[in-house]
Amino acid sequence: MIIEELKDNEIPVIAEIEKLSFSKPWSEENIRSSFNSKSCKFYTAKTDIIVGYIGVSIAADEGYILNVAVRPDFRGRGIGRKLVTFLIEKYADSLRFITLEVRPSNISAVKLYTSLGFEKAGERPSYYSNPVENALLLTKYFNSKLEI
Numbered sequence: 001m002i003i004e005e006l007k008d009n010e011i012p013v014i015a016e017i018e019k020l021s022f023s024k025p026w027s028e029e030n031i032r033s034s035f036n037s038k039s040c041k042f043y044t045a046k047t048d049i050i051v052g053y054i055g056v057s058i059a060a061d062e063g064y065i066l067n068v069a070v071r072p073d074f075r076g077r078g079i080g081r082k083l084v085t086f087l088i089e090k091y092a093d094s095l096r097f098i099t100l101e102v103r104p105s106n107i108s109a110v111k112l113y114t115s116l117g118f119e120k121a122g123e124r125p126s127y128y129s130n131p132v133e134n135a136l137l138l139t140k141y142f143n144s145k146l147e148i
Contacts, residue, residue, distance in 0.1 A: 006042035
């Protein structure tokens, strides 16, 4: 498996993985808009096909994970872990932290993030719909040499 930057012609594949993964998926237009933003980067995990992806928004020295998703038929193989680890390693020297929102009911995702050093930083009330649920805000802080 390789991880590389998303290419424009791969956006429809990412949109399909979104539909298979989330109750309120981003549309292809939403993904394309973020993809075209200078502050956002998307990375794909590939075997002979795209099996997962991760997106991040960078604001100054802060990182915000937008989405992480793996095709249902490839879940449970450590691909999500590899994508998040890739992002951590890529940005650890240039960011103070990376943060994300996750459903508390998504126990496997919460376990993944906490095992990689993410800590609870708060909650966002009624953040999710379909069904309505708070978001758990998890943040990984880096021992960065960046000045505050």
